[in-house]
Amino acid sequence: MLSLITSLLSIASIAHATPLQPRAPEWTFTEVGNSGIVALEAIVVSPTLAVIFDRASDDPLQINNHSAWGGLWNLETNEVKALDVLSNSFCASGALLSNGTMVSVGGDPRGFVNNPTIKNGTTGLRIFEPCDDPAGEDCTLFEDPANLHLAESRWYPSSIRIPDGSLMIVGGIHENTDFYNDIDRAALTVEFFPPKFGGVPRPSEFLKRSLPANLFPRIFLLPDGKVFMVANNQSIIYDIETGDERILPDLPNGIRTTNPLDGSAILLPLSPPDFTPEVLVCGGSDVDDTIPPALLSSQHPATDQCSRITLTEEGIQQGWQVERMLEPRTMPELVHIPNGQVLIINGGETGYAAIATVKDPVGNSNADHPVLTPSIYTPDAPLGQRISNVGMPTSEIPRLYHSSVTLTPKGNFFVAGSNPNANTNTTVEFSSEFRVEVLDPPFMFVPRPQILDAPEKIGFNQQFTVPVSIPSDLQANTIQVALVDLGFSSHAFHSSARLVFMDAQLSEDRTSLTITSPPNRNVYPPGPAFIFLTVDDVSSEGARVMVGTGAPPPQTD
Ligand SMILES: *[C@@H]1O[C@H](CO)[C@@H](O)[C@H](O)[C@H]1NC(C)=O
Ligand SMILES: *[C@@H]1O[C@H](CO)[C@@H](O)[C@H](O)[C@H]1NC(C)=O
Ligand SMILES: *[C@@H]1O[C@H](CO)[C@@H](O)[C@H](O)[C@H]1NC(C)=O
Ligand SMILES: *[C@@H]1O[C@H](CO)[C@@H](O)[C@H](O)[C@H]1NC(C)=O
Ligand SMILES: *[C@@H]1O[C@H](CO)[C@@H](O)[C@H](O)[C@H]1NC(C)=O
Numbered sequence: 304m305l306s307l308i309t310s311l312l313s314i315a316s317i318a319h320a321t322p323l324q325p326r327a328p329e330w331t332f333t334e335v336g337n338s339g340i341v342a343l344e345a346i347v348v349s350p351t352l353a354v355i356f357d358r359a360s361d362d363p364l365q366i367n368n369h370s371a372w373g374g375l376w377n378l379e380t381n382e383v384k385a386l387d388v389l390s391n392s393f394c395a396s397g398a399l400l401s402n403g404t405m406v407s408v409g410g411d412p413r414g415f416v417n418n419p420t421i422k423n424g425t426t427g428l429r430i431f432e433p434c435d436d437p438a439g440e441d442c443t444l445f446e447d448p449a450n451l452h453l454a455e456s457r458w459y460p461s462s463i464r465i466p467d468g469s470l471m472i473v474g475g476i477h478e479n480t481d482f483y484n485d486i487d488r489a490a491l492t493v494e495f496f497p498p499k500f501g502g503v504p505r506p507s508e509f510l511k512r513s514l515p516a517n518l519f520p521r522i523f524l525l526p527d528g529k530v531f532m533v534a535n536n537q538s539i540i541y542d543i544e545t546g547d548e549r550i551l552p553d554l555p556n557g558i559r560t561t562n563p564l565d566g567s568a569i570l571l572p573l574s575p576p577d578f579t580p581e582v583l584v585c586g587g588s589d590v591d592d593t594i595p596p597a598l599l600s601s602q603h604p605a606t607d608q609c610s611r612i613t614l615t616e617e618g619i620q621q622g623w624q625v626e627r628m629l630e631p632r633t634m635p636e637l638v639h640i641p642n643g644q645v646l647i648i649n650g651g652e653t654g655y656a657a658i659a660t661v662k663d664p665v666g667n668s669n670a671d672h673p674v675l676t677p678s679i680y681t682p683d684a685p686l687g688q689r690i691s692n693v694g695m696p697t698s699e700i701p702r703l704y705h706s707s708v709t710l711t712p713k714g715n716f717f718v719a720g721s722n723p724n725a726n727t728n729t730t731v732e733f734s735s736e737f738r739v740e741v742l743d744p745p746f747m748f749v750p751r752p753q754i755l756d757a758p759e760k761i762g763f764n765q766q767f768t769v770p771v772s773i774p775s776d777l778q779a780n781t782i783q784v785a786l787v788d789l790g791f792s793s794h795a796f797h798s799s800a801r802l803v804f805m806d807a808q809l810s811e812d813r814t815s816l817t818i819t820s821p822p823n824r825n826v827y828p829p830g831p832a833f834i835f836l837t838v839d840d841v842s843s844e845g846a847r848v849m850v851g852t853g854a855p856p857p858q859t860d
Contacts (some may be wrong), residue, residue, distance in 0.1 A: 328748035330677075332698045332718075336381035340374050341727070342719035343705035344793040346397055349406050350712045351379050351437045358393030358405045359415040361725045363737070369418045370727075371545045373429075375439040377721075378711050384439055389446040390424035391415075391653070394459050396519070397791040398673040398799040399808050401468020401724070401829040402855040403433040406496060407444075408472055410459035413728075415481065416832070422448055424673070425456035425477065428496060445720040450649050452499065457490045458691025459518035459562060462791070463799045465543055466824040468494045469856035471533065474510050474520045481597040482660045483515035493546070497856060505546050513537045516559050516592045519566035519794045526578040526799075528825040531614055533568055533584055534561045535592065536789040537655045538854050545624070551612070552622045558608050560587035563596075563656040563669070566606070569637035569645055572785070572802040573680045575819070578826050580638045581618070583680070585609040586632035586650060586795075588856075599673045601654035605633035609680075609690075626688055627854050629678055633670050634795040636708045637801040638680070638716065640744065641785050641835035641842040646716065648677040648742070650795065656704050658723050666732035669721035673701030677742065700738055712845040714751075716742040750774035754816075754836050757846035760853055761820045768817045771809075773838055777779065782809050783837040784818055786827055789843065803827050805834075824851065829858050 309781040315363045331845065349352045353376045356482060364371040366385035372393070373386035400406060422646035428451050434442035457475030466470045473843025491511050492504035508519060517534035522541075525531055531533035531540040531551075540552040549732040551659060560566035566587025570580060589606050590599065607630060610623040628635075634650040654670035655661065665671045676759035679690040702708075704723040708816040711717050722728075729733050786805040792802025803826055806819040828849025836843040851858055 309561060313485055321378060328745035330695050330745060331743045332696045332740050333743065334740050336739045338374065338376060338719050338739050339383045339385065339737065340371055340739065341705060341735050342376065342393070342707050342721040342739065343722060344395060344397070345707035345717060345719065346405060346759055346791040347709055347711060347789045348431060349358060349434050352434060352439050353709065353717060354405060354431055355707070356388070356395065358411060358420045359391045359418055359788055361417050361534060363412045373444060375442065376711065376717070376739070377436070377438060377750055378717065384741050385445050386403065386784060388428040388429065390422040390429070392424055392427065392429060394794065395424065395500060396460050396462040396798050397428065398462050398464050398470050399831050400464065400470065400856050401851055401858050402853055403849060405431040406470060408462045408470065408496070409453060409475055409489065411458055411461045412456070413469050420569070424659055425458055426452040428452055430716055437540060439545055440567060449516065453496070454494050454498065455490050455492055456504055458577045459794070460490065461520050461522050461796065461798050463522050463524055463530070464828045464830050465524055466818050466828050467857035467859065468533060468829040469850065471530065471543065471722060472697050473522055474517060474534070482657050483592070484518050486511070489514060494860040507548065509534070509539045509548050511612055515562045516561055518562035519796050521584070521796055523570040524828055525580045525614060525826070526573060526826045531580070531582055533582070534572060536561050541676065545578060551619055554610050555567070555623050555625055557589050558587050558610065559590070559592060560584050561721060562794055564588040564592065565634045565656045567635050567637045567640070567795045570640065571645070572643040572804055578803070580614040581611060582614065583609055583611045583637065583645065585637060585647060586635040587626060588655065597662055599655060601663050601665050603670055604653050605631040606650065607631040610634040617645055624726055626686055626689060629692055630674055633739070634704060635726050636795055638708055638710055638797065639787060640710070640798060641714055641787065642800065642837045642840055643682065643785070643804065645680040645682065646677055648708055648718065649673050649678055649706050651703050656794070658704065658725055666723070666734070667725065667728070668733040670703050670723065675699070675702055698740060700736060700740060702736070703733055709792050709797070710787065710789050711751045712847065714842045714844055715744060715747055718742055721815060744842070749841060750776070751841055752777070752836045752843040754834060754843055754846040757834060757848050758848045762851070763820055763824060765820045766817055768775045770817050771816045771836060777839045777841060779809060779837055779838050781806055784816065785833045785835045785837065786821065786850070788832055789832070795840065801827065816822060
């Protein structure tokens with residue numbers, strides 16, 4: 304017996320000592336640094352930089368003798384530089400404008416005891432102009448609350464770039480809420496930045512009907528210039544010009560999908576020639592939204608349901624098609640992968656968003672059982688076979704309420720944040736999370752195609768040619784060219800995130816690619832984008848371009 308154990312041990316140690324064959328490249332989580340603030344919102348603003356925001360709290364990162372709540376994350380060096388923010392950006396939204404300027408929208412009215420100078424952020428407009436310095440030197444946020452502000456107070460709004468390159472800002476609440484939105488404090492309107500229609504917020508019946516679980520409505524610009532919205536279990540198509548709302552079918556099986564019953568939603572990749580829009584909604588809850596939070600449990604399972612709809616007349620008649628994730632998820636994130644698949648990541652298997660409001664919070668978290676293994680959704684696969692986590696790695700870091708994820712210009716994913724606590728709290732279960740990870744797809748570890756040069760600007764419906772290099776081991780059986788808005792990550796939603804495939808022809812000698820840009824501003828609203836070239840499932844880094852003229856909004860033809 305003893306000798307058997309000895310020999311097993313020696314086999315084991317030999318197995319360890321023998322140099323391993325190089326492993327096939329696989330999806331990998333790597334912890335890369337510390338964000339200094341809880342990165343609960345994130346948006347890529349240049350090839351090397353992401354702006355991150357937290358609430359005004361007592362985070363370790365300091366600026367001007369107080370805790371910071373904004374930062375510039377350097378995707379090259381994995382270091383953070385504090386940004387001085389004037390108003391409380393907690394639970395805000397944001398997007399890029401047609402001239403490349405990032406705008407952070409709305410926020411928290413409250414100050415913070417250790418920092419009396421903080422300003423009320425509910426009408427906040429925080430401007431970050433295009434930043435050319437790779438390390439973000441001299442790039443700052445600009446705020447002028449007296450002269451530059453929203454028309455209506457909005458905490459928990461969503462905002463997307465629309466066809467003229469300005470922002471449409473939807474919903475939210477005026478002041479503090481512990482859990483649900485409520486009719487006396489809700490922002491039941493739509494407004495624009497720069498202002499439109501006289502700057503008067505336009506009432507929305509949809510926002511009223513979808514109370515009380517309708518914060519951070521999931522909204523998408525469609526290729527006909529209208530906007531699809533889903534909040535709670537309701538959905539509509541919104542006409543930007545007239546404000547008309549066409550009611551679409553409810554999500555099936557009583558599933559609700561917006562804060563505090565957060566699922567997520569994504570506009571699936573748009574492909575030529577028809578750019579047929581399809582929206583996927585995953586996760587959230589089947590709970591009745593009339594139940595007070597004190598009667599809800601952190602242990603109540605979230606839903607594993609995904610619902611998908613094609614937004615054509617025929618698709619709307621067919622309604623939502625239901626499929627199932629591998630596990631239930633509250634607060635999942637759905638993120639575009641350059642090859643057209645969708646990453647499903649983060650969240651918990653039970654409970655809800657928000658902080659310490661259910662009857663049995665874990666620490667202060669209304670959610671529990673973090674999901675640590677991402678899945679991949681393949682839109683073109685047959686129903687029932689679209690979701691897989693085969694080969695996906697498992698993280699050690701729970702990412703529950705107040706997390707952020709974004710695809711980066713490198714082609715991998717920035718994964719940060721999580722803080723289901725009222726302030727910075729490092730001693731509780733599900734504590735404030737400062738560790739940043741990257742999730743690398745397998746192609747990060749092999750020779751990759753490269754776009755060697757890209758035009759600074761591209762117009763609509765134009766052909767342009769870029770020099771490329773393609774590793775010789777790739778046969779180039781499939782060539783995909785994606786024009787991507789990486790979106791603004793906040794509260795399990797990526798405002799403005801968009802992936803539009805473009806027709807492309809590879810030259811016979813494989814050194815240049817002739818690409819046809821999107822047909823019009825409805826398919827890709829004018830503004831910044833990254834172009835990713837994927838050859839046989841191996842993606843390049845993103846090449847930054849400006850779609851349209853780069854002029855400030857509103858852009859007209
Ligand atoms: C920060 O505090 C130090 C020491 O109290 C003081 O000398 C310095 O002027 C302060 N800096 C700012 C920007 O307020
Ligand atoms: C925050 O600002 C809004 C808009 O000006 C105002 O209505 C609200 O009362 C302010 N809240 C606080 C707590 O100061
Ligand atoms: C959507 O929610 C409303 C309000 O709770 C409810 O009346 C309606 O039946 C729900 N729709 C479906 C399809 O479950
Ligand atoms: C952290 O959360 C726990 C549980 O609610 C609480 O007892 C503790 O006071 C919190 N710590 C801070 C610094 O807020
Ligand atoms: C972009 O447009 C916005 C809105 O008009 C403006 O605030 C900002 O300063 C502009 N930035 C540049 C670089 O033109």
